[in-house]
Structure formats: C-alpha cells, structure tokens
Amino acid sequence: METATKESAPTLRTNALLNALKQIVRAREFFLVVLIVFIAIVLHLETGHFLTGRNMRAIALGFSAHGIMAVGMAAALVSGGFDLSVGSVYAVGGVVTAVALREDMAFGGLPIELAMALGTLAGVIAGFINGLLITKAGINPFITTLGMMSIARGVGYVITEGSPIARLPQEFFKYGQGAAFFGIPNVILIALVIIFIGDILMRRSAVFRQIYYVGGNPEAARLSGINVDRVRIGVFTLSGMLAAFAGVLSVSRFTVADPGTGMGFELQVIAACIIGGASLNGGKGTVLGALLGLIFVGFINNGMVQLRVPVYWQNLAMGVILLVAVGSDTLSQRLQARPRVKRTEA
Amino acid sequence: MPPLLQASGIVKQFPGTLALDRVQLDLYPGEIHAVVGENGAGKSTLMKILSGVYTADAGEILFEGRRVTPSTPREALQLGIAIVHQELSLVPPLTVAENIFPGRLPTNWLGFVKYGQLFRDARRVLDDLDVHVDPRALVSDISIANQQLVEIAKALSQNCKVLILDEPTSALTEREVEILFSLLKRLAAQGVGILYISHKLDEIFRLSDRITVLRDGQYIGTVKTAEATTDMIIRMMVGRELGSMYPPKADEIGQPLLEVRDLRLPGSSAKINLALRAGEIVGVAGLIGAGRTELARAIFGVDPITDGQILLDGKPISISSPSEAIQHRIGYLPEDRKAAGLFLDMSVKWNIESVNRPAVTSYGFVNPNREAELAREYISRLEISTPSIEQEVRRLSGGNQQKVLVAKWLAIRPRVFMVDEPTRGVDVGAKSEIHHLLRELAAAGVAVMMISSELPEILGLSDRILVMHNGAIVAELDGNAATEEQIMHYASGQAAVAV
Numbered sequence: 001m002e003t004a005t006k007e008s009a010p011t012l013r014t015n016a017l018l019n020a021l022k023q024i025v026r027a028r029e030f031f032l033v034v035l036i037v038f039i040a041i042v043l044h045l046e047t048g049h050f051l052t053g054r055n056m057r058a059i060a061l062g063f064s065a066h067g068i069m070a071v072g073m074a075a076a077l078v079s080g081g082f083d084l085s086v087g088s089v090y091a092v093g094g095v096v097t098a099v100a101l102r103e104d105m106a107f108g109g110l111p112i113e114l115a116m117a118l119g120t121l122a123g124v125i126a127g128f129i130n131g132l133l134i135t136k137a138g139i140n141p142f143i144t145t146l147g148m149m150s151i152a153r154g155v156g157y158v159i160t161e162g163s164p165i166a167r168l169p170q171e172f173f174k175y176g177q178g179a180a181f182f183g184i185p186n187v188i189l190i191a192l193v194i195i196f197i198g199d200i201l202m203r204r205s206a207v208f209r210q211i212y213y214v215g216g217n218p219e220a221a222r223l224s225g226i227n228v229d230r231v232r233i234g235v236f237t238l239s240g241m242l243a244a245f246a247g248v249l250s251v252s253r254f255t256v257a258d259p260g261t262g263m264g265f266e267l268q269v270i271a272a273c274i275i276g277g278a279s280l281n282g283g284k285g286t287v288l289g290a291l292l293g294l295i296f297v298g299f300i301n302n303g304m305v306q307l308r309v310p311v312y313w314q315n316l317a318m319g320v321i322l323l324v325a326v327g328s329d330t331l332s333q334r335l336q337a338r339p340r341v342k343r344t345e346a
Numbered sequence: 347m348p349p350l351l352q353a354s355g356i357v358k359q360f361p362g363t364l365a366l367d368r369v370q371l372d373l374y375p376g377e378i379h380a381v382v383g384e385n386g387a388g389k390s391t392l393m394k395i396l397s398g399v400y401t402a403d404a405g406e407i408l409f410e411g412r413r414v415t416p417s418t419p420r421e422a423l424q425l426g427i428a429i430v431h432q433e434l435s436l437v438p439p440l441t442v443a444e445n446i447f448p449g450r451l452p453t454n455w456l457g458f459v460k461y462g463q464l465f466r467d468a469r470r471v472l473d474d475l476d477v478h479v480d481p482r483a484l485v486s487d488i489s490i491a492n493q494q495l496v497e498i499a500k501a502l503s504q505n506c507k508v509l510i511l512d513e514p515t516s517a518l519t520e521r522e523v524e525i526l527f528s529l530l531k532r533l534a535a536q537g538v539g540i541l542y543i544s545h546k547l548d549e550i551f552r553l554s555d556r557i558t559v560l561r562d563g564q565y566i567g568t569v570k571t572a573e574a575t576t577d578m579i580i581r582m583m584v585g586r587e588l589g590s591m592y593p594p595k596a597d598e599i600g601q602p603l604l605e606v607r608d609l610r611l612p613g614s615s616a617k618i619n620l621a622l623r624a625g626e627i628v629g630v631a632g633l634i635g636a637g638r639t640e641l642a643r644a645i646f647g648v649d650p651i652t653d654g655q656i657l658l659d660g661k662p663i664s665i666s667s668p669s670e671a672i673q674h675r676i677g678y679l680p681e682d683r684k685a686a687g688l689f690l691d692m693s694v695k696w697n698i699e700s701v702n703r704p705a706v707t708s709y710g711f712v713n714p715n716r717e718a719e720l721a722r723e724y725i726s727r728l729e730i731s732t733p734s735i736e737q738e739v740r741r742l743s744g745g746n747q748q749k750v751l752v753a754k755w756l757a758i759r760p761r762v763f764m765v766d767e768p769t770r771g772v773d774v775g776a777k778s779e780i781h782h783l784l785r786e787l788a789a790a791g792v793a794v795m796m797i798s799s800e801l802p803e804i805l806g807l808s809d810r811i812l813v814m815h816n817g818a819i820v821a822e823l824d825g826n827a828a829t830e831e832q833i834m835h836y837a838s839g840q841a842a843v844a845v
Contacts, residue, residue: 205708213700216689223680223687224647224701225669226752283691 011298028277040054064191068246072239080215080282081141086243087265092246098257125238131233156259176253199287215282352698358407383560384773397429428501438486443468491522544743592806593785600624609654614817622793629808637817724753745776
C-alpha cells in the first residue's frame, strides 16, 4: 500500500484503466463465461448436437422461470438476505391467476390481463409480508421465508383443494406458448427483458444501489441516510412479485395451474446466484452473474441428459458443483486476504 | 541481568512488501518496553512473529537465552509469551471464568466442567491481579475496560513471562487507563517483561522504561524513556519534523448555527442546552457512558429525541432520521469506522459517494463520470493514499480508511459536522492531517463538534470544551485556558452540582 502514494493525475488514470481491465478478468462473470464456453464446446464435441438452436431453445425454455426469479433473488442476496419462499409463491401466483380466469370460480372469470395482475399481486403481498416480518418484527430472513414457503404452499393447496386447475381460456395461452418475434418463444423473451432491465437497474440505478450499501454494512447505510427497512421490504416485495409473475407465465405455458409446482426452485435459484458471484453475507452479486450461473447449471443439467447420465446422478452432481464453485471462491478470497492482514495494520 | 527475550535480524516478507527488514528488539525481566511507529511501520507484524502468529523469514529469537521458533500461538504460550490483541478475543456469552481458562476447564471423570473449582480458580487469578470482576459474570455484561483486564488475566493465568499488549487503551477512559497502568506496573515489579504498543505518546512516556521506534519495517533505534522527549520520538517515527502538532485556534467565531434546547437523553433527567457556532470547534469530553455519543446520535436523528428542541439558524427543525439531518447538511462521523462508518468490502469510490448519492445521480441513474470525479476530488483533497478509486477500503491502512470516512461526510459539504473519536487508531501523521482539516472546515464557517476521549486532542483543538457526566453537560470551559485536571475533575462527576 505504501508504494502507491499520491500519484499524479495521468498515472492514476492509466492505473485506473489497468485496474478496470484486471477487475474484468478477475470478476466472477468473466470466469463463468469462459467456463460456459468450454463446457458448451466439450458437450458439443461429445454429443454432436448440443450447440443447436433446438437444444439451446429447450434449455432456455426450461430455465426461463428461474431466470425471472433470479433477478429478485440476486437483489435479496445483495441486500444480505435470501428468499426461500419463491418456489411456493411461484405456485400460488399461477393458482390465483387460474382461479381468477375460471368463470365457475370465485371471481367469475376476470379479463386475462387483470387475472395475471392479480396472480402477480399475490406474490407482492407475500413478499411484502416477508419484508415486514424481517424488518419490523426482526425475524431473520431464513425463518421468515421458510415460514412463508410453507404458508404459500398451503394457501395454494387450500384454494385448489389439492387438485390442479385446468380448462382455462385459450386466449390466455398466447403469453406462454406464443412466439411473437423471430420465432423466439415469448417466455424466453419476457425473461430476457426482465433480466436485462434488472441488471441495468442493479448496476446503475441510484435507488437499487442502496441495496448494495444495505447489504455491505446496514449500520453504516443507516447512518448514511439510507432507509434500511424500506430497502429490505422493497427487495423482498420485488422477489415475491417476480416469483409469482413467473408462476403466472408458466401456467400460461403449461395450461394447468398445479399447486404443487415449483418445489425446490428456491434452492436452484439461490445456487445459481451464488455460483454467479453473490454472497450470503450481502453486498455482492449481479443479475448478470445470476444469469450466467443459471446458464452454467442449465448446460450441465442438459449435458448430463444428453450424455445419458442416469437421472439419479443429477442432484448429486449439482450439489458438488455448487460446493466446488463456492469453495473455490472462498479459498481464493482467503488466499488473497492473507497479505491483507499485514497491509491494513502492521 | 540477561535479557528475557532477544530478537535480532528479523525479516518478514509479504507479497509486494517487505514488512520487516532486519529488525531487533530486546526485553528484560521487569521491564515495560514500548514499541512505537506509524501505521505500517511493522509493529504488529513483529509482535505477531514473537507470539507465533507469523513465522519470520530470517532472524533469530532468543528466549531466556535459548533459541526458539514459535510457529503457532499455542507454542508461544507454552514458552510463556502471551499477546493481548487490539481486538479482544473473549467469548461474550460465556462467563469471565470460562474465558480465563478456555480449553483448560477443570473437569470430572465424565468430562463435565467442575464449576465450583473453575470459579474458585478464576477468583484466585483475578484477586492476584487485584481485578474486581465477578468470575460468574458474563463477559457481555462487563465493561470494555474489565474485558481488557480479563484478557490480561487469561494471559497471565498461563504463567506467562512476556506479555504483549497491542493498543490496549484505545477503548478505555482515563480512569480505566489508570487501573490498567497500575496493574502493568505491578506485573513488571513481579518480573514480567511487557511489550507495549501504542499510538499514544503521553501514555508511553508515563508507563515505559525504554522505547523502540520502527519506521517502514526498519529498526530506527531504542532509547531510555527518561532520556527521551516527545519531539525526539516523533522525529524518529516520521523521519521528519512535524510542524506544530495542533493547528492554531479560531480567531473569529460566527453566529450560532445549531442550537439544542432542553434535550433529554434516555435514562437521564438532565436537560441539555448547547449551541454550535460557525467557525468554532467545540470539544466534548467525558468518560465512556457519559452520553457524548448519545447526544450526537440524538441530534443526528439516529435515536430521535423525544424531549427538547433542535434549532438550525434560529428556526426549530425536526430530525427524525439521519436522512433528514443530512438534508439539513448535518454530518456525523461515528466512532467505530469499521462497524458503523465504512463499507469495508466496497471501493473507495462507492464509500465516498455513499452519503451524497444525489451528487452522482442524474435522472435516477448513477453517472460513472461524476462518480469518478467526486472520488478523485476527495482523494486528492484529503491526500488519501490508494492505488485507485476502485480499491477496496478494507485494503487501506487505518489512517487512510479514516480519511475515506471523513471524505464521505465532506462530500455533503456539511454546515454542522459532529465527529466522534475522529482519530482513533490512526497514526501520528494522519492524525495531524485530520486535525488540520477539522480546523480548515471551521475556518470556512462549519460548526464542528468533536467528541474525543483523548484529552490532549480535546485541549489542542477545541475553542470551547463541554464536559459531560451522566447524560448532562456539567461544565463549559475555554479551550485556551482549560487543563486536563480540570476536565477530569468535571468528567468524573466531582463537581456536578457546580454548573
């Protein structure tokens, strides 16, 4: 540290450039892109049809709902929390929309867009309650969202009495099954748009920037004039909203609202975010990273299917990948941190 | 008498830095030996080598004449070398006794702890040191000063011959420091050798027998305290003459900017009245728990006031959150920069803009050019030494971290600036820079309120001194005429009725 005292402006600028370059190379995203390309090439050479439009489309379709949820989850992780209830809220969102659409049920058949909004609103409410419990009642995010995970799942079952809701209006399916541009399925486009906007907002928006400060050091954030509670409530509300919206879209795609769907999504999405560089300690992570984490997981899953790895192995493999990804990160951080001990105070 | 501990030619290399370059040190039984140097001089590294946290790359350590190479803290302890770190290593939810004998708890044949014996043993250790702490008390319930004493008791209970203390007084009040010092002197009289690291030269002159000075990882020299002067030590530490330690005081003081009327702190019945005027530095002295930090936090809206009134420019305002205080351009630099001040894992840039976020925002989005500009402006203004604006604050030295913290508050161009222990854990050079900066701010018309537990700092910098005791302001003294004795007299509550 002592070497870099009081540089003149030009050196500072060249250094900044060099540093920016170093940061890009050192960033988790860069590493992941390299890894993803590598895996894709290996799988393609191995199977001969991995990098085809059809296969890519299948992977993207399979993970579009996760992609939407990952935006909210990334925000939750950056804020220093996480949301275990997204899988259940995903199911509830779909169920509420389906109920609202059916003429023979409680709402007597609402217009399609209104029914979709209502389903999404269910997620907003669940997320808002999560936020309130975490901030105002001081229950930690793990317990709060674990509780909400169970409650939302229960609500879905109570509403449907356990059986899936089908016989929905044909018109509703255009969102989930259509392909409005260049034959790319709508659900993929919608997911990409949400991810894109989410990434820009997290990167640049002044409001979203507060999430990083809150996750980095809540006390310092409070003393810096940030309304920490409001930010946390906002983040969980966002996460609930996106999860429910993803659920609504999936009903439109599969034509059936199943109260038991989305189980385990929360862990898959959290894993993708963590592989993408988010930290459970908060203050770190990007939406882009979460997307790359998801692509990585998606490629591995798909690759295993293509290579005819028995299904039973897939859970095992995913767990190992998560631990290796996070473990290597922690280790490299610790290695980097070693000289720091001296540098900060010698 | 042969030395107890003798280190010579110690070299320690870290990636990118030579932390210690052929450093030497010797310690005699019964001696209190101070080790001083600016941040980054290598004091802590040397102590970590002596106590087995690090291993030296070269050099030799003789302990009681035998060559030793402690490679873990446990080995050092077995030799009889114990260290009390700056950050205490006690376990708060356990009792004092359990903390004194960790890993050495007396157990019965079933492996259960024999608490009766444990508490008796702890009592004996504490009594030997004349420390009045209940061994059954939870560490989380006793004061920081007592925690420090427990930490020393823990070290001594393992029969240590060399006791190393790293900045032990940074969280203590004057009176607690006295208790610690008398304990250290008694230990020395019993033949324990004490290595004492501190930034506070006045303490070192009061306590030590000899002083060793390090600078930039090099051994500069060892002098007998009785033959040394403050100026001489500072010269050795910084390698240059520091101008006058404190900047000259204000010659012109303006109108009251911020006034507090009949404010009552929680748990106190006293009403606080004060005015902070443009152009002056008001020092707030008092013991820990006197309500100094609580006062600043109340004004800043962290713990909003329930009783009383705050006026800005003569008009009553209500502040119910920090963001409202910031809108009135009131700044508050908290005492604990790591816990409450900085975002340690974030860049210098993000830290500097963390309060004045609107300055780098246009149309709701953060503007990278304005971010860089703002960061560069304050890096150069405060001479923050960092390789880039993207550097993680965690990787900066203590002094530079503190400057980043000051910078983030200067970025709102405060009219009223309350600073809480602004130079805690900061080296002599950075300390003086911060003092001059506070004076410049005042001269530019800012009302500065400085809370400090360091009396020389209070006396050297303040135009006016408020002394607090038990949630009340018990004295207002002229910064040019007050003395340490006077302040201590009021701070300890001996004259609470007089004002």
